[in-house]
Amino acid sequence: MAKDPSFLFAGVHFNKKKFANDFARFEKKVKDDSVDDKSLFGTAEAVQENAAAPPPKKRKRNRKGVASDPVEGFNVFKSSQSEPDIPEEKTEKDEDGPSKEKKELFRQMERNAIFRKKHNIHVSGANVPSPLQNFAELKTRYGCKSYILRNMAKLGFKEPTPIQRQAIPVLLSGRECFACAPTGSGKTMAFVCPILMKLKNASNDGIRSVILCPTKELAIQTTREFKKLARGNKFRIKLVTKALVKTSDLSKMHCDVLISTPLRLWLAIRKRKMDLSRVEFLVLDESDKLFELGLLKQIDFVVKACSNPSIVRSLFSATLPDFVEDLARTIMHDAVRVIVGRKNTASELVKQKLVFAGSEEGKLIALRQSFAESLNPPVLIFVQSKERAKELYGELAFDNIRANVIHSDLSQIQRENAVDDFRSGKTWVLIATDVVARGMDFKGISCVINFDFPDSAAAYIHRIGRSGRAGRSGEAITFYTEEDIPYLRNIANVMTASGCEVPQWILSLPKRKWKKHRPRRESISAKPEDENE
Numbered sequence: 195m196a197k198d199p200s201f202l203f204a205g206v207h208f209n210k211k212k213f214a215n216d217f218a219r220f221e222k223k224v225k226d227d228s229v230d231d232k233s234l235f236g237t238a239e240a241v242q243e244n245a246a247a248p249p250p251k252k253r254k255r256n257r258k259g260v261a262s263d264p265v266e267g268f269n270v271f272k273s274s275q276s277e278p279d280i281p282e283e284k285t286e287k288d289e290d291g292p293s294k295e296k297k298e299l300f301r302q303m304e305r306n307a308i309f310r311k312k313h314n315i316h317v318s319g320a321n322v323p324s325p326l327q328n329f330a331e332l333k334t335r336y337g338c339k340s341y342i343l344r345n346m347a348k349l350g351f352k353e354p355t356p357i358q359r360q361a362i363p364v365l366l367s368g369r370e371c372f373a374c375a376p377t378g379s380g381k382t383m384a385f386v387c388p389i390l391m392k393l394k395n396a397s398n399d400g401i402r403s404v405i406l407c408p409t410k411e412l413a414i415q416t417t418r419e420f421k422k423l424a425r426g427n428k429f430r431i432k433l434v435t436k437a438l439v440k441t442s443d444l445s446k447m448h449c450d451v452l453i454s455t456p457l458r459l460w461l462a463i464r465k466r467k468m469d470l471s472r473v474e475f476l477v478l479d480e481s482d483k484l485f486e487l488g489l490l491k492q493i494d495f496v497v498k499a500c501s502n503p504s505i506v507r508s509l510f511s512a513t514l515p516d517f518v519e520d521l522a523r524t525i526m527h528d529a530v531r532v533i534v535g536r537k538n539t540a541s542e543l544v545k546q547k548l549v550f551a552g553s554e555e556g557k558l559i560a561l562r563q564s565f566a567e568s569l570n571p572p573v574l575i576f577v578q579s580k581e582r583a584k585e586l587y588g589e590l591a592f593d594n595i596r597a598n599v600i601h602s603d604l605s606q607i608q609r610e611n612a613v614d615d616f617r618s619g620k621t622w623v624l625i626a627t628d629v630v631a632r633g634m635d636f637k638g639i640s641c642v643i644n645f646d647f648p649d650s651a652a653a654y655i656h657r658i659g660r661s662g663r664a665g666r667s668g669e670a671i672t673f674y675t676e677e678d679i680p681y682l683r684n685i686a687n688v689m690t691a692s693g694c695e696v697p698q699w700i701l702s703l704p705k706r707k708w709k710k711h712r713p714r715r716e717s718i719s720a721k722p723e724d725e726n727e
């Protein structure tokens with residue numbers, strides 16, 4: 195039977211007496227490691243250095259561990275307050291081997307390991323709770339109220355997805371969590387469900403949970419998902435809008451779930467004295483985006499404002515670079531790391547293709563040709579800037595294609611309408627900047643076209659992940675020109691990792707460290723500039 199590596203160390207004890215000198219040295223070192231109180235992550239500039247630094251001492255919290263489980267892979271949370279994986283038994287220990295309870299515990303650990311392997315779930319951390327076999331276990335193990343299960347059934351959710359199987363029990367056990375799972379694999383419900391279960395009922399107890407999303411569109415979508423699962427309960431679920439931030443006093447606001455972008459929440463705290471000191475759950479969705487330098491200061495501020503010592507924080511994304519984990523580890527406590535599949539890979543449900551378009555003009559010709567041959571809506575087209583989005587829209591608008599465009603120059607209402615029209619099928623083709631590249635769940639997108647080469651491997655994974663969601667298959671086509679060739683290898687690596695074929699010459703290109711690749715490109719439009727307005 196396959197056994198987890200941590201079995202090797204079961205029962206090993208550290209003899210404090212024998213190693214007294216080393217122990218004393220270690221203890222001193224821990225005491226010397228003081229926490230920098232100015233900023234949770236340090237200054238934005240120092241992020242990378244901080245990421246490499248050892249984690250500071252954590253606040254000690256009184257949280258009970260649950261059904262113990264072996265640690266898979268390396269233990270990323272060395273500093274966590276780990277309880278022994280196998281509890282010491284004072285009574286039944288005898289010469290005939292482990293006690294009955296211990297044996298049952300071993301069996302449960304083995305069953306969990308086999309089940310995780312089957313669902314491609316990898317965990318690290320001490321005492322990781324058993325994964326969910328089915329949704330019914332939410333009731334039998336955790337006393338989930340019937341209305342939540344009813345709402346899930348109405349949404350057509352029959353079985354938990356792998357990330358839901360593991361992340362939901364982790365959060366229900368009061369543990370902090372890093373979760374990384376492919377695009378479209380149900381990460382949203384993996385935090386919505388346990389939060390609603392833990393909050394139990396609506397209450398006038400200040401702001402009880404906060405969800406941060408990198409874009410307004412995603413914040414709106416997440417608010418809707420919360421409301422869908424909360425149907426039948428009187429939870430107050432609020433989106434932080436411009437109008438809300440204008441409200442004079444937010445210091446006495448009560449709400450069960452608050453969803454926001456970092457900037458809006460930062461303004462609400464600073465200008466309107468929003469009080470986050472009672473927040474019990476904080477979720478950083480698309481966490482690697484939130485940890486980028488532009489947003490880090492606001493995130494830092496919000497995380498500090500959520501000062502409740504027993505807060506449970508979690509990070510969710512389809513891409514989780516090491517530096518984000520390192521950074522988050524400095525603030526998280528006794529966290530569990532849950533990875534589904536391999537970290538930083540694209541969804542295997544998306545058939546990926548690279549197309550050499552020669553020039554900017556060549557891209558437009560290739561696009562028109564493919565639409566003339568077969569246009570299978572809905573199609574999402576990504577470009578690298580709002581100027582180029584406008585230009586391409588200007589071109590396609592003449593082609594009798596029901597196209598629309600979304601970028602940051604549009605008003606909030608225009609952006610919302612563009613998303614709604616695309617969702618309802620009124621629009622067949624949506625031309626977009628990366629503003630909708632992450633998290634957006636447009637059901638049934640048949641094809642994503644990267645008209646402009648993405649500026650990073652993570653951007654590529656998220657863009658193409660708008661297709662191939664919830665078990666459906668999809669397609670992604672990426673155009674490239676001469677200037678993109680040096681970066682092809684990075685995309686090719688993502689493609690091969692998810693089982694797509696890539697020509698050998700691309701795989702033998704030299705590896706290149708990827709800085710943001712956003713070259714100046716020739717105008718898409720053949721028309722004079724003022725006609726594009």
Ligand SMILES: Nc1ncnc2c1ncn2[C@@H]1O[C@H](COP(=O)(O)OP(=O)(O)OP(=O)(O)O)[C@@H](O)[C@H]1O
Binds near residue numbers: 353355382633634659
């Ligand atoms: N258990 C389930 N069974 C069937 N469908 C599900 C289940 N859970 C979620 N879904 C559906 O799967 C789709 C994708 O879910 P979601 O948007 O949460 O993906 P995600 O993992 O957050 O993706 P991304 O990384 O792009 O943000 C949604 O339409 C959602 O309703």
